Amino acid sequence: MANLTSTTATVPSDSEKAGxxxxxxxxxxxxxxxxxxxxxxxxxxxxxxxxxxxTRIDWQLIPFLCILYLLAFLDRVNIANARxxxxxxxxxLKDNEYNTALTMFFVPYIIAEIPSNIFLKRFSPxxxxxxxxxxxxxxxxxxxxxxxxxxxxxxxxxxxxxxxxMFPGCFYLISMWYKRSESQKRYSLFFSSxxxxxxxxxxxxxxxxxxxxxxxxxxWRWIFILEGLLTCVVAIIFFFIFxxxxxxxxxxxxxxxxxxKARLQVDQGRNAAERKITFHDVISxxxxxxxxxxxxxxxxxxxxAYGYAFFAPTIIGTYHYNxxxxxxxxxxxxxxxxxxxxxxAALSDYTRHRAAFALAPLALGLAAFATLLVVHxxxxxxxxxxxxxxxxxxxxxxxxxxxxxxxxxxxxRRAIGTAWQIGFGNIGGIISTFAFLNTDAPYFKNGYSICxxxxxxxxxxSALYLVSIYRENQRRKKAVRGGLSEYEKTxxxxxxxxxxxxx
Numbered sequence: 001m002a003n004l005t006s007t008t009a010t011v012p013s014d015s016e017k018a019g020x021x022x023x024x025x026x027x028x029x030x031x032x033x034x035x036x037x038x039x040x041x042x043x044x045x046x047x048x049x050x051x052x053x054x055t056r057i058d059w060q061l062i063p064f065l066c067i068l069y070l071l072a073f074l075d076r077v078n079i080a081n082a083r084x085x086x087x088x089x090x091x092x093l094k095d096n097e098y099n100t101a102l103t104m105f106f107v108p109y110i111i112a113e114i115p116s117n118i119f120l121k122r123f124s125p126x127x128x129x130x131x132x133x134x135x136x137x138x139x140x141x142x143x144x145x146x147x148x149x150x151x152x153x154x155x156x157x158x159x160x161x162x163x164x165x166m167f168p169g170c171f172y173l174i175s176m177w178y179k180r181s182e183s184q185k186r187y188s189l190f191f192s193s194x195x196x197x198x199x200x201x202x203x204x205x206x207x208x209x210x211x212x213x214x215x216x217x218x219x220w221r222w223i224f225i226l227e228g229l230l231t232c233v234v235a236i237i238f239f240f241i242f243x244x245x246x247x248x249x250x251x252x253x254x255x256x257x258x259x260x261k262a263r264l265q266v267d268q269g270r271n272a273a274e275r276k277i278t279f280h281d282v283i284s285x286x287x288x289x290x291x292x293x294x295x296x297x298x299x300x301x302x303x304x305a306y307g308y309a310f311f312a313p314t315i316i317g318t319y320h321y322n323x324x325x326x327x328x329x330x331x332x333x334x335x336x337x338x339x340x341x342x343x344x345a346a347l348s349d350y351t352r353h354r355a356a357f358a359l360a361p362l363a364l365g366l367a368a369f370a371t372l373l374v375v376h377x378x379x380x381x382x383x384x385x386x387x388x389x390x391x392x393x394x395x396x397x398x399x400x401x402x403x404x405x406x407x408x409x410x411x412x413r414r415a416i417g418t419a420w421q422i423g424f425g426n427i428g429g430i431i432s433t434f435a436f437l438n439t440d441a442p443y444f445k446n447g448y449s450i451c452x453x454x455x456x457x458x459x460x461x462s463a464l465y466l467v468s469i470y471r472e473n474q475r476r477k478k479a480v481r482g483g484l485s486e487y488e489k490t491x492x493x494x495x496x497x498x499x500x501x502x503x
Contacts, residue, residue, distance in 0.1 A: 053256060057177055060251060061243045062186055065170045068133055068238070070193035071231045072166040074201050075140040075159065076105065077309045078227055081205035081330075082220035084313050084323040090218055097149055102310055102433035104153045106426055109160035113423030116165030117172055117415045118277050124248060125173050128165065130238040135162030137231030144217075144224030168422040171401055172415055176245050179264065180406040180502050181352050184399065188345030191398035195341065195390065198309060198334035201227075206327035277412045285416040288495070293465040294404035294417065297358070298425030300458025301400065304365060304393045304451035306432035308333075308386070311447070315386070318442035319379050329383070337390035344395045354403035355466045355503050358396055362459050365392025369452040376443050393455070400462065407469065407501045409494035428454065469501035476500065 079087070079102070088098055120128045136159050143155040174186055208226060209219035243249065246260045285291055308315075312333070317326045340361075348357040368388035375381050404421055408414040431454070436447035476497050494501070 053259070054178075054182070056251075057260075058186070060249075061174070061177060062189060064238065064242055065174065065190045066193040066196075067234060068129060069166055069170055069190060070197045070200070071227075071234060072133070072136060072163050073194045073197040073309075074204075074227055075136055075231055076163060077198065078140075078201050078205065078223055079143075079156075080310050080313050081201055081209075081327060082223045084205070084317065084326055085209050085212065085219035085223070087218075087220040090220070091146065091149055091152055093149060093152075096434065096437060099433045099437065101149070101152045101156050103430050104156040105160035105163075106429040106433070107160060108157055109164045109429070110423050110426050112161055112164035113168055113426070114282065114416060114419040117168050117419040120165060120169045120172070121277060121415055124244045125169065126242045126244040126248070127239075129169055130235050130242050132162045132165050132169075133235035133238060134232055136166075137228050137235055140228030140231060141225055142228075144221040144228065164423075168419040171405055171422075172418050173243070173245070175405050175414055175418070176264075177260070182349060183406055184345045184349045184354070184402050185342075187402040188341050188348075188395075188398040191394075191401075192338045192341045194309075195334045195338035195394055198312070198390075199331045199338070202313075202327045202330040202334070206324050209324060209327065277415060281412045282416050285413055286420065288417075290407075290465060290468055291417050291420060293461050293468065294400075294421045295424035296461035297400045297404065297458055297465060298397070298421050299428045300454045300456070300461060301393055301397050302425045302428030303432045303435065303454035304369070304389065305397060306429045307435045307447060307451050308389055308393065310433060311436040311444075312386070314436060314441070315444065316383075318444075319383065333387045333390045336387045337394040340391040341395040341398065344399065348399060353503060354399055355462070358399045358403055358462045359459060361392050361395045362455060363392070364388045365396075365455050366452060368392060369448045369455065372448045373445060373452070389451075396458075400458070403502070404465070407494060409496065409499055413494060466503065470503065473501050 083098065116132070139155050139159040139162060143152065143159065146152050146155055170190060171187065174183065174190065178186055204227065205223055208222045211222045212219040214222065246252070246257055249257060252260070312330050313326050316329050321329055344357050344361060348354060365388065368385040371385050372382060401418070401421065405414055405418045408417040431450065435450045436444050440446050479497055
């Protein structure tokens with residue numbers, strides 16, 4: 001069991017590799033809350049090892065989150081696939097009404113991010129996330145039954161409302177289980193479910209599209225109905241088996257729960273899991289300039305990410321493929337993104353570094369958008385650039401969120417900060433919905449230019465964030481330690497002078 005009073009420390013075997021700093025007689029872990037190891041006896045419970053325990057946690061947590069977000073992203077972007085099967089014609093959409101319907105999703109999605117994370121903490125992930133999942137599954141089914149433009153707007157609104165808590169809630173839950181040095185692979189595996197959803201959505205749409213005319217419905221209706229029903233069925237199952245926070249995990253014994261709590265305390269400081277989040281907490285977090293930089297890091301990438309997700313079939317369709325071929329050709333870029341994301345995540349965790357992996361892959365996306373701006377008559381090159389777009393965008397998104405969220409200490413700062421980053425960042429989703437207009441086809445110069453500019457914005461914000469945390473870490477190293485109680489350290493989270501930010 002984790003003994004919080006013992007003076008004999010069992011230091012994790014990788015601590016020296018991480019470059020621990022010696023202060024007096026205490027050992028401090030850089031990028032952590034600097035809890036002295038000789039104040040915390042962190043020892044794995046009997047009859048197990050840390051690797052076995054973490055493997056159990058992986059299987060109890062990550063598959064559920066991947067399935068949840070795969071279905072959420074699928075229900076969110078399958079409208080792009082549905083558009084290829086006469087959605088606009090059946091609903092008599094004119095001018096930019098399709099783009100407006102895409103925008104409607106983001107209105108509640110942005111507003112409800114922070115409240116959703118507060119409710120998640122209050123009701124527990126096991127209740128809150130499956131409830132939201134059932135809600136957006138029903139909204140997706142209804143989307144397949146609408147008869148006009150107004151109905152499409154209404155269903156997109158409720159889809160955004162129920163999906164608002166999925167991404168920040170899942171990232172927040174992961175951060176409450178894993179140390180920062182081991183989190184990136186899990187984050188990226190979870191986030192890569194978006195790439196799987198894109199690929200899966202293209203394959204499903206190519207198959208479901210062949211249901212054209214069954215019961216008098218065009219293929220686009222069946223895409224929404226069947227995929228929404230799948231989501232509802234899985235949500236009902238998840239009510240009985242979905243994971244929660246470590247403190248509530250009944251599949252762990254008391255010693256194992258104490259060990260998980262203690263190892264995270266060494267890595268991140270005390271998390272104040274028992275305290276409710278207040279409005280004062282929200283104001284306090286939003287005063288931190290690094291929280292705003294984190295928002296812009298994500299905001300800049302969301303524009304090209306959703307720009308591609310919502311308009312990939314439209315773009316590929318300009319390469320003179322029919323509806324079924326368009327769905328099938330949309331799969332390989334998503335598959336490339338999935339493999340590349342996992343590779344980048346593995347390297348990031350292996351090197352215990354985030355900044356370089358948040359900046360270097362950005363070059364792929366920048367090069368791809370720049371090429372697409374000038375090459376208009378070479379289909380193989382244009383199609384290859386779409387692969388680089390997904391690789392250079394979707395590989396960085398989980399790195400940015402992980403880097404930022406794991407540098408936030410404590411339950412309340414992490415819950416609010418992560419929700420803010422995702423909520424503010426998704427304003428970029430609104431911009432993306434009007435980036436690729438029918439009037440700009442087939443070259444889409446405005447869309448590619450917009451994506452190029454916002455990718456640069458993300459890179460700039462990431463660089464400024466790196467400079468900020470580096471300077472703060474250097475300042476804290478020179479500062480005089482001591483004087484704070486454990487309660488004050490817990491309340492301060494990453495603002496605790498003994499905390500070290502991870503690069």
